[in-house]
Amino acid sequence: MTNTMIEASNLTKTFDDVHALRDVSLSVGKGQVAGLLGHNGAGKTTLVNILSTMLPPTSGTATVAGFDVVSQGHEVRRRIGLTGQFASVDEQLSGTDNLVLIARLLGASKPAAKRRAGELLDVFDLAEAAGRSAKTYSGGMRRRLDLAASLVGQPDVIFLDEPTTGLDPVSRLGLWEVIEQLVGEGTTVLLTTQYLDEADRLADSITVLAEGEVVASGTAAELKADVGQRAVHLTLTQPTHRPEATRALRAAGLQPAHGGAAGAITTPVGVSTDLAVVVRALDEAAIEVAEIALTEPTLDDVYLALAKGTPTAA
């Protein structure tokens, strides 16, 4: 029980006639990263807002760190950090003062608040701009300041709504490292993203929302296995060896097919150790291979199959 940091049961949210969430359930263990995927308007922000106590659900319940988000909102807020979809920084204040403000409101003494602000500004590569007022910051700098602000108190649970939107590749990578480090220290993270590589790299579990409903959930690998297939693509040194190669692979229990180019063969495989089967079969038949590659289905495939329209799996 204490290990479940985020638990949502049958959450529903209705705005007038819009069903933003329908019967959404979700569970995230301590030190886990949960990724929330879905197209625009799928309900990601609504879910984050309910879990971070910003919005009451129409029905259903949710707990964060063991506290009910509706009846124990204050206890929840003591333990969470939130970076909303849109940056929230005080433009009139400098980067340092923005972070000191949050730290002081969380109960830090002035010197401790200053120290923490300095640390975070370093982590987010804002040290040089620390003294300037935030209205002189670029969009990505604001975003980083915003992210830093939600980490000031080292919260137990962090909600990040599209955290890397608008960040350059270096800053994205930097943020990923920060998240991985936090998770290593036991922080639980719920993040929404439009970037599938981000979910793939960071998330232990992924939930795909479409029109307010959970249409798929599981690990990235599980989702991929549901949707696409692994395949080995190979090109023979001698294109004329293709019939022999095909025969050898069939004998090894695979279903090879001719690829587009001369001497190209594609064969779907199950587990990745099947790559070794392919190599061994060709080696025993003494067929030389110029190129060989194992392709995985990407989360893009998952996303395209699930998020856009017809829910496939149960």
Place this chain on the structure above:
Amino acid sequence: MTTTLMSPETERTTTEPRDWRGSGTATQLLVLTGRSLRALINEPRLVVLSLLQPLIMLVLFSQVFSSIAQTDSFPPGVSYINYLMPAILVTTGIGAAMQSGIGLVTDMKNGMLGRFRSLPIKSWSVLLARSLADLVRTSVQLTILLVTAVVLFGFSPSGGIGGVLTALALALMVSWALSWVFLAIGSWLRNAESMQQVGFLAMFPLMFASSAYVPLDGLPVWLRAVATVNPLTYAVDASRNLALAMPVGTGVLSAVAASAALLAVGAFAAVRGFRKPL
């Protein structure tokens, strides 16, 4: 955690960000008020700009209307600037109160209120801090106005320093009470433009259909009727009578009572509106 055995680090537990899980109400008020004031210090232009309107009013009215002092309805022996200035204090204070609501709406727009709501702090301390910061700002404004009036326009009412300071205090009280009304409007309307419109629509008739610039007897009958029920008239009269050392009667008492009522209603509505999800 890191085990540091060095003695200066014994206070480490309290400086560990993991232990920062909330602050007391006093700290919240102090920090949030300081934050709003810091914005003014960083941007003193705003204070100067907000002084322009009352200064222009002071110049225009004292020049254009100074002959009113010669009319029959005017209190004898009082110069127009001495008559005008207490009213300017009150009306400027009211204009400043509107800024409270605008400040709140600005914080909604730039996401700071969202940030505050996600922190373990009391929602009313955000509102109270905003109104306190604006009270400080208004005090600075009104003091600058007073000094300008004394130095440049020869403002020297018979109430002396004591009378002027009580008039100032009264104007600040009215301003503070009204700032809660505007905080309430802001937290329900959540839009700076419509706030400003509602503010001006309400303020202009109130300002002119009152005893602020001319004695009530000098007004057309219908306007006098409006002015007699206009609460601003009472605030202006009370402030003026204090400054001019004239009999105040129940003026101060009713101004205090009206302010308390505005404050109570405004604070209640503001907190209610503030709690609505953004």
